[in-house]
Amino acid sequence: MDWIVSVLRQYPELAIFLTLSLGYSIGMLKFKSFSLGTVTSVLLVGVLMGQLDIQIAPAVKSVFFLMFLFAVGYSVGPQFFGGLKKDGLPQMLYAVVVCVLCLIFPWVIGKIMGYDMALTAGMLAGSQTISAVIGVSSDTINQLNIPAEQKAALINKIPVAYAVTYIFGTAGSAWVLASLGPKLLGGNIVEKAKELERTLGGDAIGNDPGITSAYDRVEYNAYKIMPQSFACDKTVAAIETELQQHGRRLFVVRVRQNNKILETTPDMIIRKDDVIAVGGRREFMMNYQAVNETEILDTELLNFPVEVLSVLIVQKEIIGKTIADLRQQDYMHGVIVRSLKRGGIEMPVFPNTILQKGDMIEVLGIRSAVEASLPHIGYPDRPTNTTDMIFVGLGIFLGGLLGAITLHVGGVPLSLSTSGGALISGLIFGWLRGQHPTFGRVPEPVLWFMNNVGLNIFIAIVGITAGPSFIEGFQQAGWGLFIAGALATAIPLILAVLIGRFIFKFNPVITLGCAAGARTTTAALGAIQDAVKSKTPALGYTVTYAVGNTLLIIWGVVIIILMR
Template structure:
């Protein structure tokens, strides 16, 4: 044990990876529907490992924190700036007002119980589940005119308060928004009914609408059939067959034909299907199965079915598509044979209903015959070709420029204040993320790489925070006591309940948007999942993306503001 202790002290990088491994493991353990999550797990393990009095360079923490903040801004940038347009302004204003409450409530509670700057910052970070506040607040504390010892005491207090208040901040938020908030709007049955009514206006469950638009995860299939004289296809042109099937609300497409002479051809609208031909149909699986008895005998033919089909993610960019509904898009000539598989907005799955409106920057997943895909992708926007490479020129330049701007300071009352390099990296991420949405040919960060920047970046920062604060953690906990848990409950609950009331009575949002907007402004994805499960609808996601982008930005910046308010 002495050897292990000495080794970790000599090679602190090993202690960091031990903290990450153990923290992710602890964070993944579920009790019912609740888990601590990776951030809290890593923090607690960092505190335990930190009992070995391991010294870690602050530069390690800074590097990973800047990477994390840039990734956060990059992810939400398109939605953040889109929200500034006229149709998104109500949600932006709501999110901004709610974020102000998220600042004021913990600040007043901190003043009332006599917390210091570090404890107040930790309270905001944990109760609002925004871990990055600790890094931004620490940078700001280091600029305040205090002794190095006083600064370190305050910085070490943050993870203590964060750990104590984070549990209710996560689980309590999900419970409040999925159980208590619907009661404030007349009860869960009333909210569910309102969601179903809105879904109907958007085309969900309407048999007269394109059935392929009902779900965000459409199982599209390609199947081959032998045509005989009794088939409804016999003697009809390809166009006639597709129209007849469409009139039955079974939107199917003829993709390939093997003629009686065994020659495989691509179908034309005028081609007459004859008995003895073999055809390939594409469409939603259940509707193909529903027509099997009238089409013909299914055959397994590798040669006939061996043709290139793609799943392509397309950025919605072209003005002719932005603002269209899914139904209108689906009716375009270039969409023949190409269903919309899913829509993601700022990484959040959107309900794919016929009347759902497409917005600039949406990721639309298309599936279909390769020969048709290029035309459709070009008409919609830009095909996001899968790649494993991250544009590190873009990432590095963004962090440097943001950090340089953040490092500039102004003096207030003789105290030099700035956004800090962390705040600058966040703003640079917002701008560079928006630029990527406008010009997607460059600045690509693949999803796996973005996950690493977000999760490994934040958790490495948290690991170093925990290891550094470890020796003083127990003493800090004794100072704040269990009363902090109750203070944390109040700090979590007040903004959420106020947010629901503002959304309902001031902004008069639809009940689904009330819940989605409130979850988004508090950046609580866990609550969004709980809400959707409880109301039995995906509609709350429509209110989540813009408010999430605003909340993720403002709540992090509150790390600077809380220090100014408390000093």
């Protein structure tokens, strides 16, 4: 054991990776629906590792934190600036109001409890589950004109308060929004979700969320044509017109005639004993009842290649249009909208769901049909392992320069800090990527690494560094900090639900999604969707999440200034 401790002290990078491994292992454990999460688990393991007195250079922590913040901004940039448009302004304003409440209540509670700037900043970070505040507030404290020993003592208190308040910040947020929220909104929230789905055209594709979220959303079947069939002696175009009645969007993609397999054309005539391959979204296929056609297993006919491609929506001709409008376009013949993501959050694929710039839709169809549709939709996000590191490196550098600018107001130094600058830069560069998708590509796995691993390496180093003083700080803070953090979590969320209902007058389901987004709590969004048995709360999540993720991080600077 002495040898292992000696090695960890000599090679602190090994301590970081051991902390990550143990932290992720603990973070994956669940008790019913509750888990600590990876961030808190990594922090606590880091604190334990810190008891070994391991020294890590501060620059290592800063590198990964800047990478994380740039990734956050890059991810939400299109939604953040898209929210400035008319349709998104109410949700954007709502998110600002909620974020201000999330700043005011930790500040007021910190003042009442007599906490210093560090404990209050840590309470803000934990109660609002915004881990990045740890780094931003630490950077701000480092800029204060106080002795270095005092800076270190304050900075080491922040993760203590974060760890104490984060548990209720996570579990309490989900409980307030998923259990208490529906009652504050008048109840019957499941029925209200169904009403919203019907407004969006949900009846046309079925309301069972288990169907719309199934992995294999597209299905192809083979049918043998009988003499009495509606399709006998008709053209493919006429057959598709009849198939697509009642909102069923189905296509005849191949046919076996005289034991030969042929690709279909609109004017091809289907005869008796032909076998046709019909395809479409699973819910459409389920609604089709064969009468004078016999479904058969024709493996050779159904064994054909299709292209599955994610497409970034950038073309003006479909921005602001519904999925139903898109489906009616001639260039979408044989192309199926498989799924829709907005800011990485999966949206319900209903006929009246409105498409926004920066949305990512997944389309499926025969390659020629998919390729023909691309110029009318946007930019294909083809699978690649290549990241535009020129774009990423320049973005973080320019953001850091912006954050390094310091203004002195009344003797108080004010700046975004390099971390805040990296966030703002990420927002701008993410927006630029959405406007001009030919450059600035960061593949989703790389973005996950920058976001998730970047944050957790930062948190691991925070824990290891603060480890020696963590226990003493916890004893000084006491359990009163837990109660203070619970109040700082619950009060803004309760007010957020009431404000959404009585002031902004959002749909109750959208209100819950907006509240979860403004507080950037994805866990609560999942709990809400389970509670209302629908994906529709996600429609209120993305714009407010973009605003919340930006403002709550910036509050790490503001809370230090307010408490000072």
